[in-house]
Amino acid sequence: xxxxxxxxxxxxxxxxxxxxxxxxxxxxxxxxxxxxxxxxxxxxxxxxxxxxxxxxxxxxxxxxxxxxxxxxxxxxxxxxxxxxxxxxxxxxxxxxxxxxxxxxxxxxxxxxx
Amino acid sequence: xxxxxxxxxxxxxxxxxxxxxxxxxxxxxxxxxxxxxxxxxxxxxxxxxxxxxxxxxxxxxxxxxxxxxxxxxxxxxxxxxxxxxxxxxxxxxxxxxxxxxxxxxxxxxxx
Numbered sequence: 001x002x003x004x005x006x007x008x009x010x011x012x013x014x015x016x017x018x019x020x021x022x023x024x025x026x027x028x029x030x031x032x033x034x035x036x037x038x039x040x041x042x043x044x045x046x047x048x049x050x051x052x053x054x055x056x057x058x059x060x061x062x063x064x065x066x067x068x069x070x071x072x073x074x075x076x077x078x079x080x081x082x083x084x085x086x087x088x089x090x091x092x093x094x095x096x097x098x099x100x101x102x103x104x105x106x107x108x109x110x111x112x113x
Numbered sequence: 114x115x116x117x118x119x120x121x122x123x124x125x126x127x128x129x130x131x132x133x134x135x136x137x138x139x140x141x142x143x144x145x146x147x148x149x150x151x152x153x154x155x156x157x158x159x160x161x162x163x164x165x166x167x168x169x170x171x172x173x174x175x176x177x178x179x180x181x182x183x184x185x186x187x188x189x190x191x192x193x194x195x196x197x198x199x200x201x202x203x204x205x206x207x208x209x210x211x212x213x214x215x216x217x218x219x220x221x222x223x224x
Contacts (some may be wrong), residue, residue, distance in 0.1 A: 004156075031209055043157070043201065043214035056211060091156055100145055100208030104156030 002026045004105035006092050012111045018080040021108045024073055025094030032075045033093040033102060034060075034067055043091070049075065050097065082112045116140055119202060119215035128224050132189035136202035136215050139183065143204035146178050147212060148187050151199045157214075160187075160200070192222045 005024040013019055025032050034046040047057040047067040057067060064086075066078045079086055089109050093102040117138045126132055134148075145164055149157035163169045166180045177186040185202050199219045203212040 033211065035214075042216040045211050045213070048211055050209070093156075095209065097209030100147070100162070100205065100210075101159050102212065104158065106156050107154075 002103075004092055004094050004103050006090075006105035006108050008108055009106060010109045010111075012113065013082055014113050015083055016081045017112075018078065019082050019086075019110060019112075020079075021077045021090050021092075021110070023075040023077075023092030023094075023105060025075060025092070026103055027073070029094035029096055029103075031095045031097055031102075032069060033095075034075070034077050035091045035093065035104075036088045037091060037107070038088045046077065046090075079110075082110075084112045086110060087112050114139070115216070117202060117204060117213050117215040119218050121216055122219040123221050124218060125221045125223060126192055128192060128194060128222055130192050130222075132187075132192045132196065132220055132222070134187040134189075134200050134202075134218050134220070136185040136187075137183055138185070138202075138204050138213075138215075140204070140206075140213070141180075141183070142206045143213075145205045145208060146176070146185050147203040147205070148174075148176055149201040149203055149214075151201060151217065153198075157201055189220075192220075194222050194224050196220060197222045 033048040046060045052069040089107040093104045095102040147162040148160040151157040175188040199217040201217040
């Protein structure tokens with residue numbers, strides 16, 4: 001049963017600490033997306049990759065967030081330094097360009113104290 | 114104003130009723146219209162999608178798109194308690210492009 005795998009599922013950290021979230025997309029998928037979900041803002045796109053190349057990271061605060069795909073089986077989202085306003089659920093999703101369907105992971109729930 | 118708008122609800126209906134969900138958008142470039150369902154503490158999952166204007170039916174679910182008024186609808190017939198979830202509309206300009214999500218409508222189907 002192919003699925004998007006995200007780690008960690010839950011993370012509690014203190015303000016100023018570095019946070020790294022990891023995502024294993026479904027094998028063979030060529031698009032990867034990072035979304036952030038909060039009650040106030042809903043699902044917001046942070047970054048997305050096609051064939052591992054970054055296409056759009058305009059939704060990401062550049063001074064503290066970075067997203068990479070070091071290889072086809074791993075996508076990372078890093079926050080350094082973290083702030084309380086970064087508390088949210090971060091979703092990774094993968095898909096195929098020609099179908100448009102995105103498959104979401106279970107999310108990483110981040111709490112920054 | 115957000116690019117995609119949905120009434121947050123909650124929309125509470127008795128089991129067996131028809132659920133009607135709506136979404137409006139502002140970007141004329143949107144061509145594909147997705148509906149995702151999200152259960153509590155889970156990731157969204159694709160329910161169905163339509164291309165351009167028109168209707169599409171899939172079991173108990175019907176999606177409608179009216180591009181002239183930039184209005185998207187999802188109907189759930191014979192609603193079940195298991196349909197209780199948040200429904201998110203997500204249009205996009207092309208397959209494989211980024212999805213712009215509405216805020217979602219929470220639906221409660223009471224037995």
